[in-house]
Amino acid sequence: MSGRSVSDEALTAYADGELDAAEAARVREAVAADPALARRLAALREAREAARAAYAEVAREPVPAALIATVLAADGAAPPRRAANTNVRRTAAIAASVALVVGGMLGALLAPSPTRMAHPLDPLGPATPMLARALDAAASGQEVAFMGGMIRLLATYPTAQGPCRSFAVESATPVTALACREGDVWRTRIAVARPVTAGGFTPAAGEDPLLRELLDRISAGAPLDAETERRTIERGWR
Amino acid sequence: MASDFAHDLVALLPRLRRFARALAGAPDRADDLVQSACERALRARDTFQPGTRLDAWMFRILRNVWIDAARRSGARGGEHAGLDEVAEQAGWDGRDVTETRLMLAKTREAIAALPPESREVVVLVCVEELSYREAAEVLEVPVGTVMSRLSRARVKLAKALGQVQDEDVP
Numbered sequence: 001m002s003g004r005s006v007s008d009e010a011l012t013a014y015a016d017g018e019l020d021a022a023e024a025a026r027v028r029e030a031v032a033a034d035p036a037l038a039r040r041l042a043a044l045r046e047a048r049e050a051a052r053a054a055y056a057e058v059a060r061e062p063v064p065a066a067l068i069a070t071v072l073a074a075d076g077a078a079p080p081r082r083a084a085n086t087n088v089r090r091t092a093a094i095a096a097s098v099a100l101v102v103g104g105m106l107g108a109l110l111a112p113s114p115t116r117m118a119h120p121l122d123p124l125g126p127a128t129p130m131l132a133r134a135l136d137a138a139a140s141g142q143e144v145a146f147m148g149g150m151i152r153l154l155a156t157y158p159t160a161q162g163p164c165r166s167f168a169v170e171s172a173t174p175v176t177a178l179a180c181r182e183g184d185v186w187r188t189r190i191a192v193a194r195p196v197t198a199g200g201f202t203p204a205a206g207e208d209p210l211l212r213e214l215l216d217r218i219s220a221g222a223p224l225d226a227e228t229e230r231r232t233i234e235r236g237w238r
Numbered sequence: 239m240a241s242d243f244a245h246d247l248v249a250l251l252p253r254l255r256r257f258a259r260a261l262a263g264a265p266d267r268a269d270d271l272v273q274s275a276c277e278r279a280l281r282a283r284d285t286f287q288p289g290t291r292l293d294a295w296m297f298r299i300l301r302n303v304w305i306d307a308a309r310r311s312g313a314r315g316g317e318h319a320g321l322d323e324v325a326e327q328a329g330w331d332g333r334d335v336t337e338t339r340l341m342l343a344k345t346r347e348a349i350a351a352l353p354p355e356s357r358e359v360v361v362l363v364c365v366e367e368l369s370y371r372e373a374a375e376v377l378e379v380p381v382g383t384v385m386s387r388l389s390r391a392r393v394k395l396a397k398a399l400g401q402v403q404d405e406d407v408p
Contacts, residue, residue, distance in 0.1 A: 012389035016363065018370050043401035047392045050399055051260075051364035054345035058256040067255075067269055068248055071276045075244030 006030045006037060008044075015045045065191070126185035135165050135179055135186045136237070140229060155223035156232070157215060163237060164189065164220060166211055176208040178215070181237055190214050243283050246292055247276050253366065257297055260361040261304050263350050271307065275300035294368065298376045301358060308354075348398035356391035359384055364392075 006014075006027050013019050014027040031037045127135060131151070134144040140153045146169060154166040154176075164180040169191075177191035192208045224232065240248075254275065258268035279286075279299050286295055349357055362373040363384075370388075374381045396402040 007389075008393055009385050009389040012392050013370070013385055016370070016388075018385075040402065043396040044389075044392045046401045047395040047399060048364040050341070050345040051349060051360055051395065052367070054342045054349065055256050055260045055361075055365050058259045059252040061252070061255070063248075063251045063255065064269065067251065067273055070273050071247055071251070071280070072240045072244055074277045074280045075240045075247075 005034065008040075011037070011041050012044050015041055015048065062189075126187060127179060131179070131188075132186050134167070135181075137233060139226065139233065140165075140223075141226075156229045157220035157223055159218050159220045161218070163224075163232065164215070164218070176211055178211050180218075243286075244280065247279060247296070250293060250296055251276075253293060254296055254300060257361060257366055258300055258304070260346075260349060260365050261301070261358060263346075271300060271303050274303045274307075278303060291372070293366075294372050294376050297362065297366065297368075298378075301376065345395075345399060348395050351398070352391055352394060356387055356394070359387045360391045360395065363388055 010019065010023065010027055011031075014024055014031075019027065031041055126132070130146060134146060134151050134153065138144050138151075138153045140155050143150045143152045145151075150170045152168045152170065154168060157164045157166070159180070162181045164178055165186075166176065166178050169175040169177065175191050175193045177188055179186045179188045181187075190211060192210045251272065254272045255268060258271040258275075259265060262268045262271055275296060279296060282299075286292065349360060352360065358377065359373060362368045362376055363370065368376065370381050370384045373388075374384045377384065393402065
Protein backbone atom coordinates (compact mmCIF):
# COMPACT_ATOMS: atom_id res chain seq x y z
CA MET A 1 0.00 0.00 0.00
CA SER A 2 2.98 2.26 0.75
CA GLY A 3 3.89 4.93 -1.72
CA ARG A 4 0.68 4.79 -3.73
CA SER A 5 -0.61 8.30 -4.30
CA VAL A 6 -4.25 7.26 -4.62
CA SER A 7 -5.93 4.88 -2.17
CA ASP A 8 -7.88 1.83 -3.33
CA GLU A 9 -10.99 3.47 -1.91
CA ALA A 10 -10.54 6.54 -4.06
CA LEU A 11 -9.71 4.43 -7.13
CA THR A 12 -12.76 2.24 -6.63
CA ALA A 13 -15.03 5.24 -6.10
CA TYR A 14 -13.50 6.85 -9.19
CA ALA A 15 -14.16 3.70 -11.22
CA ASP A 16 -17.77 3.77 -10.01
CA GLY A 17 -18.29 7.46 -10.79
CA GLU A 18 -18.83 8.25 -7.12
CA LEU A 19 -16.23 11.02 -6.65
CA ASP A 20 -16.99 14.73 -6.87
CA ALA A 21 -15.44 16.69 -9.73
CA ALA A 22 -12.37 17.91 -7.83
CA GLU A 23 -11.46 14.50 -6.40
CA ALA A 24 -12.11 12.82 -9.74
CA ALA A 25 -9.75 15.27 -11.45
CA ARG A 26 -7.02 14.51 -8.90
CA VAL A 27 -7.39 10.75 -9.46
CA ARG A 28 -7.46 11.17 -13.22
CA GLU A 29 -4.16 13.08 -13.16
CA ALA A 30 -2.50 10.58 -10.86
CA VAL A 31 -3.64 7.64 -13.01
CA ALA A 32 -2.39 9.33 -16.17
CA ALA A 33 1.04 9.74 -14.58
CA ASP A 34 1.37 6.22 -13.12
CA PRO A 35 0.98 3.04 -15.21
CA ALA A 36 0.76 0.84 -12.10
CA LEU A 37 -2.15 2.92 -10.86
CA ALA A 38 -3.78 2.71 -14.28
CA ARG A 39 -3.49 -1.10 -14.21
CA ARG A 40 -5.01 -1.20 -10.76
CA LEU A 41 -7.91 1.01 -11.86
CA ALA A 42 -8.51 -1.26 -14.86
CA ALA A 43 -8.53 -4.33 -12.59
CA LEU A 44 -11.07 -2.72 -10.24
CA ARG A 45 -13.27 -1.86 -13.22
CA GLU A 46 -12.99 -5.39 -14.59
CA ALA A 47 -13.91 -6.87 -11.22
CA ARG A 48 -17.12 -4.86 -11.30
CA GLU A 49 -17.92 -5.95 -14.83
CA ALA A 50 -17.15 -9.60 -13.99
CA ALA A 51 -19.54 -9.48 -11.01
CA ARG A 52 -22.28 -7.96 -13.15
CA ALA A 53 -21.81 -10.53 -15.90
CA ALA A 54 -21.64 -13.45 -13.45
CA TYR A 55 -25.26 -12.98 -12.43
CA ALA A 56 -26.71 -11.29 -15.51
CA GLU A 57 -28.38 -14.44 -16.77
CA VAL A 58 -30.21 -15.12 -13.51
CA ALA A 59 -32.41 -12.06 -14.10
CA ARG A 60 -33.27 -13.37 -17.57
CA GLU A 61 -34.38 -16.81 -16.37
CA PRO A 62 -38.11 -17.45 -16.33
CA VAL A 63 -39.43 -17.00 -12.82
CA PRO A 64 -40.78 -20.31 -11.45
CA ALA A 65 -44.55 -20.39 -11.58
CA ALA A 66 -44.81 -21.56 -8.01
CA LEU A 67 -42.97 -18.47 -6.80
CA ILE A 68 -45.31 -16.11 -8.64
CA ALA A 69 -48.33 -18.05 -7.44
CA THR A 70 -47.11 -17.83 -3.86
CA VAL A 71 -46.61 -14.07 -4.06
CA LEU A 72 -50.05 -13.54 -5.53
CA ALA A 73 -51.62 -15.89 -2.99
CA ALA A 74 -49.87 -14.08 -0.13
CA ASP A 75 -51.24 -10.85 -1.58
CA GLY A 76 -54.78 -12.24 -1.31
CA ALA A 77 -54.13 -13.17 2.31
CA ALA A 78 -53.08 -9.62 3.16
CA PRO A 79 -55.60 -6.77 2.85
CA PRO A 80 -54.89 -4.72 -0.29
CA ARG A 81 -54.18 -1.07 0.25
CA ARG A 82 -55.95 0.02 -2.90
CA ALA A 83 -58.07 -1.53 -5.57
CA ALA A 84 -56.44 -3.50 -8.32
CA ASN A 85 -55.87 -1.39 -11.38
CA THR A 86 -53.80 -2.98 -14.07
CA ASN A 87 -52.42 -0.56 -16.59
CA VAL A 88 -50.77 -1.31 -19.87
CA ARG A 89 -47.24 -0.39 -18.81
CA ARG A 90 -47.39 -2.67 -15.81
CA THR A 91 -48.92 -5.44 -17.89
CA ALA A 92 -46.08 -5.13 -20.35
CA ALA A 93 -43.48 -5.18 -17.58
CA ILE A 94 -44.96 -8.35 -16.15
CA ALA A 95 -45.25 -10.05 -19.51
CA ALA A 96 -41.63 -9.24 -20.22
CA SER A 97 -40.33 -10.46 -16.92
CA VAL A 98 -42.25 -13.61 -16.17
CA ALA A 99 -42.82 -16.75 -18.09
CA LEU A 100 -45.86 -17.84 -16.19
CA VAL A 101 -48.51 -15.94 -14.34
CA VAL A 102 -50.73 -17.93 -12.08
CA GLY A 103 -53.31 -16.04 -10.13
CA GLY A 104 -55.76 -16.47 -7.31
CA MET A 105 -56.55 -20.00 -6.31
CA LEU A 106 -55.00 -21.55 -9.36
CA GLY A 107 -51.75 -22.40 -7.63
CA ALA A 108 -53.58 -24.76 -5.32
CA LEU A 109 -55.74 -26.07 -8.12
CA LEU A 110 -53.03 -27.04 -10.57
CA ALA A 111 -50.15 -27.64 -8.20
CA PRO A 112 -51.53 -29.76 -5.37
CA SER A 113 -48.04 -31.08 -4.70
CA PRO A 114 -45.64 -28.93 -2.69
CA THR A 115 -42.86 -29.92 -5.07
CA ARG A 116 -42.08 -26.88 -7.13
CA MET A 117 -41.00 -28.48 -10.33
CA ALA A 118 -44.04 -30.73 -10.51
CA HIS A 119 -46.27 -27.97 -11.91
CA PRO A 120 -47.65 -29.15 -15.25
CA LEU A 121 -47.32 -25.67 -16.73
CA ASP A 122 -43.92 -24.96 -15.23
CA PRO A 123 -41.83 -22.95 -17.72
CA LEU A 124 -38.55 -24.37 -16.46
CA GLY A 125 -39.31 -27.91 -17.46
CA PRO A 126 -40.63 -29.49 -20.61
CA ALA A 127 -44.39 -30.00 -20.82
CA THR A 128 -45.63 -33.09 -19.00
CA PRO A 129 -46.29 -36.03 -21.35
CA MET A 130 -50.05 -35.47 -21.18
CA LEU A 131 -49.75 -31.82 -22.14
CA ALA A 132 -47.11 -32.58 -24.79
CA ARG A 133 -49.41 -35.17 -26.43
CA ALA A 134 -52.20 -32.61 -26.65
CA LEU A 135 -49.85 -29.98 -28.10
CA ASP A 136 -48.36 -32.46 -30.56
CA ALA A 137 -51.53 -33.96 -31.91
CA ALA A 138 -54.65 -31.89 -31.32
CA ALA A 139 -55.90 -29.42 -33.91
CA SER A 140 -56.87 -25.93 -32.87
CA GLY A 141 -60.48 -25.90 -31.77
CA GLN A 142 -60.22 -29.47 -30.50
CA GLU A 143 -60.69 -30.41 -26.86
CA VAL A 144 -58.53 -32.92 -25.01
CA ALA A 145 -58.91 -34.35 -21.51
CA PHE A 146 -56.35 -32.87 -19.13
CA MET A 147 -55.98 -33.29 -15.39
CA GLY A 148 -59.60 -34.09 -14.78
CA GLY A 149 -60.71 -31.19 -16.95
CA MET A 150 -60.31 -30.18 -20.56
CA ILE A 151 -57.74 -28.39 -22.64
CA ARG A 152 -58.92 -26.59 -25.73
CA LEU A 153 -56.26 -25.81 -28.31
CA LEU A 154 -56.80 -22.26 -29.57
CA ALA A 155 -54.26 -21.43 -32.28
CA THR A 156 -50.80 -22.13 -33.67
CA TYR A 157 -48.37 -19.28 -34.33
CA PRO A 158 -45.16 -19.46 -36.31
CA THR A 159 -42.15 -17.68 -34.77
CA ALA A 160 -38.50 -17.46 -35.75
CA GLN A 161 -37.67 -19.90 -32.94
CA GLY A 162 -40.35 -22.42 -33.84
CA PRO A 163 -44.09 -22.89 -33.46
CA CYS A 164 -46.06 -21.74 -30.42
CA ARG A 165 -49.57 -22.88 -29.50
CA SER A 166 -52.12 -21.11 -27.37
CA PHE A 167 -54.55 -23.18 -25.36
CA ALA A 168 -57.16 -22.83 -22.64
CA VAL A 169 -57.36 -25.02 -19.57
CA GLU A 170 -60.96 -25.28 -18.47
CA SER A 171 -61.39 -25.42 -14.74
CA ALA A 172 -63.01 -23.42 -11.96
CA THR A 173 -60.36 -20.79 -12.67
CA PRO A 174 -59.96 -20.58 -16.45
CA VAL A 175 -56.37 -20.47 -17.66
CA THR A 176 -55.07 -19.35 -21.02
CA ALA A 177 -51.55 -20.39 -21.87
CA LEU A 178 -48.94 -20.36 -24.59
CA ALA A 179 -46.43 -23.17 -25.16
CA CYS A 180 -43.57 -23.04 -27.63
CA ARG A 181 -41.68 -25.88 -29.19
CA GLU A 182 -37.95 -25.81 -28.58
CA GLY A 183 -36.26 -28.59 -30.46
CA ASP A 184 -38.31 -31.64 -29.56
CA VAL A 185 -39.96 -30.36 -26.43
CA TRP A 186 -42.84 -28.04 -25.67
CA ARG A 187 -42.38 -25.49 -22.93
CA THR A 188 -45.09 -23.34 -21.42
CA ARG A 189 -44.01 -19.73 -21.88
CA ILE A 190 -46.91 -18.11 -20.08
CA ALA A 191 -50.12 -19.17 -18.40
CA VAL A 192 -52.61 -16.60 -17.23
CA ALA A 193 -55.38 -17.36 -14.77
CA ARG A 194 -58.37 -15.07 -14.66
CA PRO A 195 -60.41 -16.05 -11.62
CA VAL A 196 -64.13 -15.82 -12.25
CA THR A 197 -65.25 -12.97 -10.01
CA ALA A 198 -68.37 -12.76 -7.91
CA GLY A 199 -69.64 -10.19 -10.41
CA GLY A 200 -69.91 -13.05 -12.88
CA PHE A 201 -67.43 -11.73 -15.43
CA THR A 202 -66.19 -14.60 -17.52
CA PRO A 203 -63.42 -13.89 -19.99
CA ALA A 204 -64.01 -14.96 -23.54
CA ALA A 205 -62.29 -18.17 -24.50
CA GLY A 206 -59.99 -16.31 -26.85
CA GLU A 207 -56.67 -14.69 -26.32
CA ASP A 208 -55.63 -13.07 -23.11
CA PRO A 209 -53.99 -9.62 -23.45
CA LEU A 210 -50.87 -10.92 -21.70
CA LEU A 211 -50.54 -13.68 -24.29
CA ARG A 212 -51.01 -11.12 -27.02
CA GLU A 213 -48.26 -9.03 -25.48
CA LEU A 214 -45.89 -11.99 -25.41
CA LEU A 215 -46.77 -12.99 -28.98
CA ASP A 216 -45.99 -9.45 -30.10
CA ARG A 217 -42.68 -9.49 -28.29
CA ILE A 218 -41.54 -12.73 -29.88
CA SER A 219 -42.71 -11.42 -33.28
CA ALA A 220 -45.13 -14.28 -33.83
CA GLY A 221 -46.77 -14.44 -37.24
CA ALA A 222 -50.49 -14.76 -37.93
CA PRO A 223 -52.08 -18.01 -36.71
CA LEU A 224 -51.77 -20.94 -39.11
CA ASP A 225 -54.89 -21.83 -41.05
CA ALA A 226 -56.44 -25.24 -40.37
CA GLU A 227 -54.89 -26.91 -43.42
CA THR A 228 -51.34 -25.66 -42.80
CA GLU A 229 -51.67 -26.62 -39.15
CA ARG A 230 -52.87 -30.11 -40.08
CA ARG A 231 -49.88 -30.64 -42.36
CA THR A 232 -47.52 -29.33 -39.68
CA ILE A 233 -48.98 -31.78 -37.16
CA GLU A 234 -48.64 -34.64 -39.66
CA ARG A 235 -45.00 -33.74 -40.28
CA GLY A 236 -44.40 -33.96 -36.54
CA TRP A 237 -43.67 -30.19 -36.26
CA ARG A 238 -40.59 -30.33 -38.43
CA MET B 239 -57.54 -9.91 -8.08
CA ALA B 240 -53.99 -9.17 -7.08
CA SER B 241 -53.13 -5.65 -5.93
CA ASP B 242 -50.85 -3.20 -7.75
CA PHE B 243 -48.34 -3.76 -5.00
CA ALA B 244 -48.24 -7.50 -5.66
CA HIS B 245 -47.93 -6.89 -9.40
CA ASP B 246 -44.99 -4.58 -8.74
CA LEU B 247 -43.40 -7.31 -6.63
CA VAL B 248 -43.94 -9.89 -9.36
CA ALA B 249 -42.31 -7.54 -11.88
CA LEU B 250 -39.30 -7.28 -9.52
CA LEU B 251 -38.95 -11.05 -9.08
CA PRO B 252 -36.22 -11.51 -11.73
CA ARG B 253 -34.00 -8.99 -9.93
CA LEU B 254 -34.86 -10.27 -6.48
CA ARG B 255 -33.91 -13.77 -7.61
CA ARG B 256 -30.62 -12.47 -8.96
CA PHE B 257 -29.89 -10.59 -5.75
CA ALA B 258 -30.72 -13.65 -3.64
CA ARG B 259 -28.70 -15.97 -5.86
CA ALA B 260 -25.67 -13.71 -5.60
CA LEU B 261 -26.05 -13.51 -1.82
CA ALA B 262 -26.91 -17.10 -1.04
CA GLY B 263 -25.77 -19.13 -4.01
CA ALA B 264 -27.89 -22.26 -4.40
CA PRO B 265 -30.96 -21.54 -6.57
CA ASP B 266 -33.53 -23.34 -4.39
CA ARG B 267 -32.25 -21.64 -1.28
CA ALA B 268 -32.26 -18.28 -3.07
CA ASP B 269 -35.87 -18.71 -4.19
CA ASP B 270 -36.87 -19.58 -0.62
CA LEU B 271 -35.35 -16.27 0.46
CA VAL B 272 -37.22 -14.41 -2.28
CA GLN B 273 -40.49 -16.03 -1.30
CA SER B 274 -40.05 -15.21 2.40
CA ALA B 275 -39.04 -11.65 1.55
CA CYS B 276 -42.15 -11.15 -0.62
CA GLU B 277 -44.41 -12.54 2.07
CA ARG B 278 -42.78 -10.27 4.63
CA ALA B 279 -43.10 -7.29 2.26
CA LEU B 280 -46.79 -7.94 1.64
CA ARG B 281 -47.45 -8.02 5.37
CA ALA B 282 -45.49 -4.79 5.83
CA ARG B 283 -46.68 -3.02 2.68
CA ASP B 284 -48.10 -0.10 4.65
CA THR B 285 -44.60 0.83 5.79
CA PHE B 286 -43.41 1.26 2.21
CA GLN B 287 -43.29 4.94 1.27
CA PRO B 288 -44.78 5.50 -2.17
CA GLY B 289 -42.38 7.41 -4.40
CA THR B 290 -39.30 5.72 -2.92
CA ARG B 291 -37.54 2.84 -4.61
CA LEU B 292 -39.33 -0.45 -4.19
CA ASP B 293 -36.25 -2.40 -5.35
CA ALA B 294 -34.04 -0.93 -2.61
CA TRP B 295 -36.78 -1.54 -0.03
CA MET B 296 -37.08 -5.15 -1.17
CA PHE B 297 -33.31 -5.66 -1.13
CA ARG B 298 -33.29 -4.52 2.50
CA ILE B 299 -36.06 -6.97 3.41
CA LEU B 300 -34.44 -9.80 1.47
CA ARG B 301 -31.10 -9.18 3.14
CA ASN B 302 -32.77 -9.27 6.56
CA VAL B 303 -34.45 -12.55 5.66
CA TRP B 304 -31.08 -13.89 4.59
CA ILE B 305 -29.44 -12.82 7.84
CA ASP B 306 -32.29 -14.34 9.88
CA ALA B 307 -32.07 -17.61 7.97
CA ALA B 308 -28.30 -17.68 8.39
CA ARG B 309 -28.65 -17.06 12.11
CA ARG B 310 -30.84 -20.14 12.34
CA SER B 311 -28.62 -22.32 10.18
CA GLY B 312 -25.35 -20.88 11.43
CA ALA B 313 -23.84 -19.69 8.16
CA ARG B 314 -24.11 -16.96 5.59
CA GLY B 315 -21.88 -18.71 3.13
CA GLY B 316 -22.61 -18.90 -0.56
CA GLU B 317 -23.15 -22.32 -2.14
CA HIS B 318 -22.30 -22.39 -5.76
CA ALA B 319 -22.26 -24.83 -8.58
CA GLY B 320 -18.78 -26.24 -8.95
CA LEU B 321 -16.79 -25.85 -12.13
CA ASP B 322 -17.46 -29.46 -13.17
CA GLU B 323 -21.17 -28.91 -13.02
CA VAL B 324 -20.90 -25.76 -15.10
CA ALA B 325 -18.79 -27.53 -17.71
CA GLU B 326 -21.47 -30.20 -17.90
CA GLN B 327 -24.17 -27.60 -18.38
CA ALA B 328 -22.16 -26.00 -21.15
CA GLY B 329 -21.97 -29.34 -22.90
CA TRP B 330 -25.64 -29.94 -22.42
CA ASP B 331 -26.30 -26.54 -23.87
CA GLY B 332 -24.57 -27.67 -27.00
CA ARG B 333 -22.95 -24.29 -27.51
CA ASP B 334 -19.31 -23.43 -27.53
CA VAL B 335 -19.43 -21.10 -24.60
CA THR B 336 -17.44 -23.16 -22.14
CA GLU B 337 -14.70 -20.62 -21.62
CA THR B 338 -17.11 -17.79 -20.89
CA ARG B 339 -19.09 -20.06 -18.61
CA LEU B 340 -16.00 -21.08 -16.72
CA MET B 341 -15.09 -17.43 -16.25
CA LEU B 342 -18.58 -16.65 -14.99
CA ALA B 343 -18.44 -19.64 -12.65
CA LYS B 344 -15.03 -18.58 -11.38
CA THR B 345 -16.41 -15.12 -10.64
CA ARG B 346 -19.42 -16.56 -8.81
CA GLU B 347 -17.11 -18.71 -6.72
CA ALA B 348 -14.93 -15.71 -5.91
CA ILE B 349 -18.00 -13.70 -4.86
CA ALA B 350 -19.29 -16.61 -2.76
CA ALA B 351 -15.90 -16.82 -1.05
CA LEU B 352 -16.07 -13.17 0.08
CA PRO B 353 -17.09 -12.54 3.69
CA PRO B 354 -20.84 -11.75 3.86
CA GLU B 355 -20.26 -8.04 4.62
CA SER B 356 -18.12 -7.73 1.49
CA ARG B 357 -20.34 -9.88 -0.68
CA GLU B 358 -23.50 -7.93 0.00
CA VAL B 359 -21.93 -4.59 -0.88
CA VAL B 360 -20.38 -5.99 -4.08
CA VAL B 361 -23.73 -7.44 -5.08
CA LEU B 362 -25.66 -4.23 -4.40
CA VAL B 363 -23.21 -1.97 -6.25
CA CYS B 364 -21.74 -4.15 -8.99
CA VAL B 365 -24.58 -6.57 -9.73
CA GLU B 366 -27.66 -4.51 -8.87
CA GLU B 367 -25.96 -1.21 -9.77
CA LEU B 368 -27.10 0.80 -6.77
CA SER B 369 -25.25 4.01 -5.93
CA TYR B 370 -23.10 4.04 -2.79
CA ARG B 371 -25.75 6.10 -1.01
CA GLU B 372 -28.51 3.66 -1.97
CA ALA B 373 -26.39 0.71 -0.92
CA ALA B 374 -25.67 2.43 2.39
CA GLU B 375 -29.41 2.82 2.97
CA VAL B 376 -30.10 -0.82 2.20
CA LEU B 377 -27.32 -1.95 4.53
CA GLU B 378 -28.07 0.74 7.13
CA VAL B 379 -24.42 1.77 7.38
CA PRO B 380 -22.62 5.06 6.58
CA VAL B 381 -21.52 5.69 2.99
CA GLY B 382 -17.89 5.61 4.16
CA THR B 383 -18.39 2.02 5.31
CA VAL B 384 -19.75 1.09 1.89
CA MET B 385 -16.68 2.67 0.28
CA SER B 386 -14.14 0.86 2.43
CA ARG B 387 -15.86 -2.55 2.30
CA LEU B 388 -16.42 -2.26 -1.42
CA SER B 389 -12.85 -1.34 -2.26
CA ARG B 390 -11.42 -4.18 -0.15
CA ALA B 391 -13.85 -6.61 -1.78
CA ARG B 392 -13.04 -5.38 -5.26
CA VAL B 393 -9.31 -5.85 -4.73
CA LYS B 394 -9.94 -9.39 -3.46
CA LEU B 395 -12.16 -10.13 -6.41
CA ALA B 396 -9.62 -8.74 -8.87
CA LYS B 397 -6.93 -10.93 -7.27
CA ALA B 398 -9.12 -14.02 -7.45
CA LEU B 399 -9.76 -13.36 -11.11
CA GLY B 400 -6.08 -12.81 -11.81
CA GLN B 401 -6.61 -9.23 -12.87
CA VAL B 402 -4.18 -7.79 -10.36
CA GLN B 403 -0.50 -8.55 -10.81
CA ASP B 404 1.26 -9.84 -7.75
CA GLU B 405 3.65 -6.92 -7.53
CA ASP B 406 0.66 -4.57 -7.50
CA VAL B 407 -0.99 -6.31 -4.60
CA PRO B 408 -0.36 -4.92 -1.18
